[in-house]
Amino acid sequence: MNTVETPPSEVRTLRPVFLLAATLVAAFAILVTAFPSQSGVLLLQAQTWASRNVGWYYLLAMTLYLVFVVGVALSGYGNVKLGADHDEPEFSYLSWAGMLFAAGISITLFFFCVSEPLTHYLQPPQGGVGSGEASARQAMQLLFLHWGLHGWGVFALAAMALAYFAYRHNPPLALRSALYPLIGKRINGPIGYTVDALGIVATVFGIGADMGFGVLHLNAGLNTLLPVPHAPWVQVALIVLMMGAAITVAVSGVEKGVRLMSDINMLLAIALLLFMLFAGPTQYLLSTLMQNLGDYLGNVVGKSFDVYAYGGRTDWLGDWTVFYWAWWIGWAPFVGLFIARISRGRTLREFVFGVLLIPLGFTLAWLSIFGNSALDQVLHHGQEHLAQLAVDDPPTVLYALLESYPWSRAVIGVVVFVSFIFFVTSADSGTVVLSTLSSHGGVPEEDGPRWLRVFWGVMIALVTTGLLLAGSMDALKSAVVLASLPFSVVLLLMLWGLTRALGEESQRRKASQYSPVPLIGQSRHQRGWRQRITQAVHFPVRDEVYRFMDSEVRPAMEAVAAQLREQGLDVSTDFEPGQMTLEVDHGEQQVFRYQVVLQGYLTPSFAAQRFRNQRYYRAEVHLYEGGQDYELVGYSRQQIINDIIDQYERHLQFLHLTR
Known part of the structure; x- marks a missing residue:
């Protein structure tokens, strides 16, 4: 592989990629902000079309991503390194595992950990209104499906493609590099630049959706603690405040302080998880965790292909599974770049299983403990109103649950504080990654120019604001589904490129066993x-x-x-x-x-x-x-x-x- 491109020695803006991505994002942000009502209607119609016509495609694509990375890890290619044969991992296994663990924590875990299982409990995809233990069990199966192996499979694919080509073949650390086995030197032309731009657009909307859900969650928390109304102007103010903080961090060089705060934040998140476990019905939560894991592993294959073709709510698949698959795809360049940067020197086998299993363990434990705590209140303590609240006002239901626990105001205060820090660190990381994806030059570990971080931070804020004004949660979901659709095709092409590149690894091994006839002189x-x-x-x-x-x-x-x-x-x-x-x-x-x-x-x-x-x-x-x-x-x-x-x-x- 020889890309012939000689990138500059210092980081510079990659103009074709930046201009294409910036034009698409800015045009959308302006239109949706200027015409929120009309945009909301159009987005909802587009999502309905997508769920009816390409829902099957999203399910198939996500399953292919997961099967591919697991297949690579289990095959003979599992010993291939993400880097040269002599490269050793930069981080110890414990440090690497800790960073992967951090990648699995997001503000949206707070938003969906209670609202989603209660919504599935009351409004299952098939049948009438849910009730009883069977509905609760099915609700947790669906929750685990949406946050389980499929999502981390797409992250593993994106990170594998970025790290394999950048560290083993030395082209730019860019999405287009994975297409070299398919299109050769044209990765440094319009086709390759379009691929990078599509990745940026998908990332902007993926992060924007995360920020949107985060703002709704924070507004509800402040409304619970303080006389702060739950209103659009408050949400816009929160976006400006927190994105301003994130941009300041991204350009001021105070990342070390924020990283320390992030480490403290993770400890607080773990403390919250333990609080819910031991302040609630501990034995019930541990038993249901085991049951949920068994149900998930026993049904994951069937659920991977379940499009409810023989009956069910027609809008359910688009509102939930298709949205989640599109959301994971939108986050793939962002999280994939982070994972690629910390994984140089790892073999493909330890990389895949580390990425799939290390963050997943904490994520599923979090969802099970919080989700089953809420279901326990509904099933065994007469709190049926929580389930209806999850449907009517999802951002508030976590706080309603916490109010039934001891020291509720203090716990809610910790939740709001932890959520704020997660919001700022995610937005900060997002702006840095977007600036990197739209620049070139320097070394693979170098971030993009500071002015690009400011630009993309502003774009994310505008997109998030416009989507909230256009229809809150429904608009967020619709935009993610539509923006991720073209990038899902790019991921399939990256999968194909990796397949061909790994095939060359096999041929190289055969070639290394070839013994030419010695020429003159002693061996x-x-x-x-x-x-x-x-x-x-x-x-x-x-x-x-x-x-x-x-x-x-x-x-x-x-x-x-x-x-x-x-x-x-x-x-x-x-x-x-x-x-x-x-x-x-x-x-x-x-x-x-x-x-x-x-x-x-x-x-x-x-x-x-x-x-x-x-x-x-x-x-x-x-x-x-x-x-x-x-x-x-x-x-x-x-x-x-x-x-x-x-x-x-x-x-x-x-x-x-x-x-």
């Missing part, structure tokens, strides 16, 4: 046995390896490069202190890279006395895919030439197999 294993033993227990210092690279490696590379150029090939060499590189460009096909890198190590304890307490150095061979775990010190110039040609012939065999 390493034909040297005298005394020479081999001497070399094996020799631990050269840095200057010795420098001299070897300059006197033997460089002339060998120059000789091979000159001969390849005579054959009409495009060959480049680069000789830096401690790193020498020979590359052969094969146009659309993958470049051949033979690199010798100076690497230092601590001398092992078994070394002879004269070598102890010093570092020793190796001239290690790296190819395009990473380090090859052997070195050249002790090779003659002719043997180095033979090794370069051996590796080049293997590469040609690889190109033959993937032609």
Whole structure:
């Protein structure tokens, strides 16, 4: 893979992507704000059309995403690294797990953890008005379906595509890079830029929906604690206040302080979960958690394809499952980029299972404990009004539940505080990710320009405000379903691109087993046995390896490069202190890279006395895919030439197999 694009050394705006995405988002924000009533009607009609005509497609696509990532993890490709073969994870497993855990917490968990299961209880997808234990059990099955493996499967797919191509093949850390196996260099043209723009648009609406639900939730909490009305002007004021705080954080460089606050916030969230567990019917909540997990795992396959074709409420699928699948898709570039950045050096197997299972455990425990606490009040304590409140006024039902618990005002105050911090940190992260997706250059871990963060923060605020004015929850859901539809196709193309790229990994393994006929000169294993033993227990210092690279490696590379150029090939060499590189460009096909890198190590304890307490150095061979775990010190110039040609012939065999 050779994208030929040379990004700038510093981060700059990628104008085609930015202009296309900004135009689409700004046009929508202006129209929906200027004409809220008409926009609300049109959005609702569009969602009705989508749920009736492409609901089946959303269910099929989400299932394909999940099956694909699990299949990759269980296959032989599970050992492939997100990075070069010699890369090691930047973060310890515990730190990585902690960051994945943080990615699973969102303000919307507060909004839906009580309102959704009570709504499903009272208004199930099939049959009449729900009641009794059977309806409660079905409500929790649906809740787990919407927040379960499917959602994290789409996050895993997006993150896998971003990390695999950026860290293993070195194109930009961009969505379009995953399409290189399909369209080649055209990823750096209109097609690729459109893909990135669609990802940005989907992300804006995904984050906007999250912010919208968050604002409704916070307004209800403030109304419970203080004489703050539950009104549109209050919600607009909250959007301005919190997005202003998020933009300030994004451009001021105070992320460390906010990250500390976020860590404290997670501890408070865990404390809330434990409070609900032990202040409520503990045994009942633990039993229902086990029951919910069993029901979910036992029915997840059937529910993945259930479009209620043989009866049911016609609007239910669009209002819930289709909306959720579109929402997860809209968040995929945002969360996928975050997960990709922290996962370099992980194998695909540990990456997939980590992403699928680590955040999921906390999320399902949260939903089960809060959801079953509410259902317990309805089923066993005569609080049937809670279920009707979930239908009539969803943002308020969590607070109504908490008012039946001890220290209710203090607990509600903590919920509002935790929700506020989650809102600001999510919005801050969202603006940073959007600025990154609409820029290029620098290193993959570098964020986009600050002015872009301000711009996208303002756009998210405008979109959220317009959608709330256009119809509150219904408008939020409709916009997400429509904005995510084109990006769902992009994800399928990314899946296809990954499939082809991983197929090339398989061919590369076959090519590495190809043994070309040796040319003139001894191979390493034909040297005298005394020479081999001497070399094996020799631990050269840095200057010795420098001299070897300059006197033997460089002339060998120059000789091979000159001969390849005579054959009409495009060959480049680069000789830096401690790193020498020979590359052969094969146009659309993958470049051949033979690199010798100076690497230092601590001398092992078994070394002879004269070598102890010093570092020793190796001239290690790296190819395009990473380090090859052997070195050249002790090779003659002719043997180095033979090794370069051996590796080049293997590469040609690889190109033959993937032609």
